[in-house]
Amino acid sequence: MPLPAKAFQFWLHRVAPSASTADLCRISGIKRTTFAQQLVRGKVAETTLVSISRALGLSPLAELGSFDQYAELAAPPQPPTPAELVSQVATMDLLRAVISRSSPAYGGYGDQGSSMTPALGPAPHATSVRNWVDAIDDGELRHRVSAATGVAPQNYSAQLTANRLSPELAVETARAAGVGFTGGLVATGLITEAEAGWTPGAKQAALDALSDGELSALAGDRLQALGKSLRRHEQEQAQTEKIWENLG
Amino acid sequence: MIATLQWTTLAVCGIVTLARVPSALRGENRSLFAIFALMTLAILLSIDAPYLAVDQALGGMNIANLVLRFVIFAAIFFLGVRVARGFSADDALKLITGPVGIVVAAAASAVVVVVFLMMDTAGSSAGLVAVSAKDDRNAALVEFYGAAGRLYPGFITVALFPAMLRTLRSGLPVLVRSSAALLALGTVAISLSLLSPVIPPSLGFMRFFFNYSAVLCLVLGLSLIWLAKTLAKRAPKKQAGIT
Numbered sequence: 001m002p003l004p005a006k007a008f009q010f011w012l013h014r015v016a017p018s019a020s021t022a023d024l025c026r027i028s029g030i031k032r033t034t035f036a037q038q039l040v041r042g043k044v045a046e047t048t049l050v051s052i053s054r055a056l057g058l059s060p061l062a063e064l065g066s067f068d069q070y071a072e073l074a075a076p077p078q079p080p081t082p083a084e085l086v087s088q089v090a091t092m093d094l095l096r097a098v099i100s101r102s103s104p105a106y107g108g109y110g111d112q113g114s115s116m117t118p119a120l121g122p123a124p125h126a127t128s129v130r131n132w133v134d135a136i137d138d139g140e141l142r143h144r145v146s147a148a149t150g151v152a153p154q155n156y157s158a159q160l161t162a163n164r165l166s167p168e169l170a171v172e173t174a175r176a177a178g179v180g181f182t183g184g185l186v187a188t189g190l191i192t193e194a195e196a197g198w199t200p201g202a203k204q205a206a207l208d209a210l211s212d213g214e215l216s217a218l219a220g221d222r223l224q225a226l227g228k229s230l231r232r233h234e235q236e237q238a239q240t241e242k243i244w245e246n247l248g
Numbered sequence: 249m250i251a252t253l254q255w256t257t258l259a260v261c262g263i264v265t266l267a268r269v270p271s272a273l274r275g276e277n278r279s280l281f282a283i284f285a286l287m288t289l290a291i292l293l294s295i296d297a298p299y300l301a302v303d304q305a306l307g308g309m310n311i312a313n314l315v316l317r318f319v320i321f322a323a324i325f326f327l328g329v330r331v332a333r334g335f336s337a338d339d340a341l342k343l344i345t346g347p348v349g350i351v352v353a354a355a356a357s358a359v360v361v362v363v364f365l366m367m368d369t370a371g372s373s374a375g376l377v378a379v380s381a382k383d384d385r386n387a388a389l390v391e392f393y394g395a396a397g398r399l400y401p402g403f404i405t406v407a408l409f410p411a412m413l414r415t416l417r418s419g420l421p422v423l424v425r426s427s428a429a430l431l432a433l434g435t436v437a438i439s440l441s442l443l444s445p446v447i448p449p450s451l452g453f454m455r456f457f458f459n460y461s462a463v464l465c466l467v468l469g470l471s472l473i474w475l476a477k478t479l480a481k482r483a484p485k486k487q488a489g490i491t
Contacts, residue, residue, distance in 0.1 A: 236419050239336060240480075243424055246334030247280065247470060248477035 002043035003067055009039075011049070011066060015056055028055040046167040050190055060191050061182070070171065077197050078180030085198075085206035087135035088187060090125035091222040097207055098219050120203050124189040127225065130160040132187035136177040144176040145169065164188065250456045254295050257460045257467075261288040264471050279326055280470070286323035287467060290316055294459075296374045303372040310369040313376060317360050317397045321353065327466070328404035331431065334473075337411030344407055352403045359396040363389055394444060401462075402442050405435035423476035430469030437462035 016024065025032045028051040038044045049067075050060040065074030089097075096118065102108030125131075133141065146153045149172050159165050165173070170184030182196035193203070210218070265284040272281035292298045293316040303312035325344070332341035343349055367389045371378050380390040412435065415428035441458035 232419070239418075240420055240424060242336060243334040243420075243473060244477040244480075246277075246330050247473045248277065 002038075002045050003049060003069075005039050005042040005044055007067055008044040008049065011063070012052075015058060015063070016052075024052055024055075028052045046190060060195050061185070061197070064167075069168070072171070072175075073181055077182050080180055080183045080186075080196075080198060080202070081136070082206040082209060083135040084132060084179060084183040085203045086210065086218065087131040088123035088125070088128055088183075088193070089203055089207055090121045091127065091219075091226055093120045093125075094207075094215070094219045094222055098215060101212060101215070120207070123186050123193055123203075124163075127163060127222075128187045128189075129163045129165050130225075131222070132183055133160055133165075133173060136174070136179050136183070138177070141173065141177050145173050148172055148176060250453060253456060253460045254291070257464050258288070258291045258295065260464060261291050261467055264467055268474075280330060283323050283327050283330065284467070284470075286319050286326075287463060290319045290323060291460075291463060293319070294374065299374040300372050308370070308372045310364075310372060310376060310379065312372075313369075313374075314360070314364050318357070320397065321357065321400050324401045324404050325353070327470075328408060331408055332411065335408075335411045335415055335428070337408060337414075340407045340411050344404055349403075349407075353400055356396055356400040356403075359399075360393060363393040363396060367393065391444075395442065398438065398442050398444070402438050405431075405438050409435045421476055421480070423472050423479070427469040427472035427476070430465045430472065434462045434465030434469060437465060 012019075012024070019027075021035065022032065024030070025035055028048075030048055030051055035048065038048060046064065049063060053060040053063040061073055061077070064070045065072070099106065100108050142153055142156060145151070146156060149169060151169065156169070159169070165184065165188045167185060167188065167190050170188050170190070171181050174181045174184045182191070182198070185191045186193055186196050186198070194200070207215075261284065265281070265288045268281045268284055272278050293302060293312055299312055303310060306312050306315075328344045329341065331337070332344060367376075367379055367386055368382060369376075369379055373379055376390045376393070380387045409432060412428045412432035416425055416432065418425070437458045441455065441462060444455045444458070447454050
């Protein structure tokens with residue numbers, strides 16, 4: 001649920017009492033029409049608040065926490081679990097880690113976290129939302145989120161497939177899984193890892209802590225999922241071409 | 249209002265047909281051009297003034313109406329085959345071109361011809377309105393004749409219906425799915441037009457509404473696919489690759 005415009009106006013008055021709408025749009029990079037529309041409709045997107053907070057040099061997480069519906073975010077954040085951290089490592093970085101650990105004959109260094117291995121890319125990555133939910137799912141998570149929010153399971157799945165999740169659902173998912181609230185917000189790209197208070201080497205450390213077996217299995221799962229989605233895309237492409245060929 | 253719908257449909261069909269002339273000359277999908285041309289002809293023959301002109305030339309025995317039925321049959325058959333192939337609807341293709349489809353086509357044609365011969369068809373009249381007004385027997389026969397004429401289009405579109413619904417729920421481009429939605433809507437309209445004989449005269453405009461909206465949906469649905477193809481060829485392809 002987006003932020004109520006009234007509460008948002010109060011917040012704006014508190015953090016930037018003298019700034020005009022035009023100023024705010026200019027420094028935060030939000031389109032004026034978008035901003036005006038959100039205010040008129042009475043629903044301000046969380047991304048708007050995050051952009052303005054960043055532009056004003058404020059912590060997006062803390063500012064989000066100053067709103068009633070995100071009050072939990074104001075408390076000192078619970079750090080992400082190792083599984084959550086690893087879920088935010090991009091698939092290609094995982095595969096690179098596998099190769100890094102292989103013997104020099106295969107282009108690796110035979111050890112973990114060699115200084116030669118390139119740094120991990122920042123979250124979010126192409127499938128970060130689904131990977132995050134999979135990392136914290138005990139098998140019943142989707143049902144609990146669905147029961148708590150009233151969002152139908154297929155709509156929830158559709159969001160995961162599109163690598164999206166509304167901030168509200170991300171927080172609800174974290175609550176239902178009993179993990180910290182920052183994981184979902186990072187996975188959906190609302191805030192960065194640094195803004196979430198994650199230590200700079202946390203992802204790399206969690207990755208290095210995986211055994212060879214765990215890493216290989218995880219990389220295998222990711223590759224399989226990637227293959228499935230690419231194949232589906234290729235089939236759809238072929239189907240579209242066929243329709244065009246016959247009816248275009 | 250009915251006249252507006254009729255002439256709008258004719259205009260849309262005519263424009264789409266003309267727009268396809270260049271690609272037909274280039275040799276791309278000529279049968280699709282034929283489908284559009286046949287549909288335009290069918291609409292033309294279902295409007296009063298052109299119908300009367302054509303039928304007078306054919307002897308004033310309403311033979312133009314019989315021609316119209318077979319023009320529709322031909323257009324809908326080619327359309328059905330094309331759509332079934334395009335949407336990979338093997339089940340529909342088998343149904344349309346297989347024994348079942350041939351039997352339905354033959355039966356519908358036979359009934360149309362026999363009923364036509366049983367009617368007193370003298371005197372040109374679009375939609376056989378004047379024939380229907382002659383007496384009760386002719387009125388009943390005209391209803392039968394109309395129902396038989398809609399049977400085959402109904403059969404083809406219903407055969408394609410599951411494939412359209414499948415496409416609608418798939419992850420194909422939005423324009424392709426919209427066109428599947430329009431084709432499915434056309435199917436519903438054609439199926440509803442099968443109910444024409446039981447529509448009370450007070451709701452007579454509904455008959456026209458179903459008939460013309462069916463044709464409009466089919467033509468617009470097909471044009472959307474064409475539009476999608478043209479747009480996609482112009483814009484660089486968005487490929488989901490290994491990231």
